[in-house]
Amino acid sequence: MEFLKIADLYKVYGEDESQITALAGVSLSIEKGEFTAVIGSSGSGKSTLLHAIAGVDVPTGGKIYLNGQDVYAQSNEKLAIFRRRQVGLIYQFHNLIPTLNVVENITLPVLMDKRKVNKQRLNDLLELLGLEERQTHLPNQLSGGQQQRVAIGRALMNAPQVMLADEPTGSLDSQNGHEIVKLLKQSNREYGQTLIIVTHDNNIALQADRIIRISDGKITRDERQVQRS
Secondary structure, three states: OEEEEEEEEEEEEOOHHHOEEEEEEEEEEEEOOOEEEEEOOOOOOHHHHHHHHHOOOOOOEEEEEEOOEEHHHOOHHHHHHHHHHHEEEEOOOOOOOOOOOHHHHHHHHHHHOOOOOOHHHHHHHHHHHOOHHHOOOOHHHOOHHHHHHHHHHHHHOOOOOEEEEEOOOOOOOHHHHHHHHHHHHHHHHHHOOEEEEEOOOHHHHOOOOEEEEEEOOEEEEEEEOOOOO
16 A cells, blocks of 8 residues: 655755755655665765655655655644654664653653653553663663664654654664664564665665665665565
8 A cells, every 4th residue: 555655856955056956856655564775875865855755854846645645735833743743753863862861852752742641652662672771861871772772762652654764773883783673673563664764784775675776866776675574
């Protein structure tokens, strides 16, 4: 079932001679629950594509539909709600609030939304992420891998329909990186979330259901793989 549809997407930065085309007519569709890896060299447009899907980087042209909804046809207020409730976005660097502990960082999107924290979901996430014994720790009391786990928990807390990860293992060693990808795959399977990971790591890409390669703002490869456990 088509869940995400991107139609003739363009993104241009700058003007006149300084103009840079980051996306040049990207079109694709992604099924619900699919794990897709987006690969490409630096500057290829892969992160721009991810941020456009997330609702944080307005396209210059084209359309993005998520579950039938035109993402950028909404008001700014509704777009902000869409980002909080429908999309979980994970960056390479954790972007945790340094003065908030693990639980406070994870539940921040819910509190910003002025909604009640689902205690059962929080406890399930803490268990999934292996953070039960770190609930009151501040970010500077955690390892890099633990901080990234908190960032994943924050992205999952609102039970988003789609998880978007931009080089989520880029700042981690190989062991921690492996564990983070394992967690994202587990979330993809258990919660039925659509997962899109932007990565330079071919080992991560090969674990996906589908690999999309972007070069100079265009899709140059789109290959489905035999699903891996």
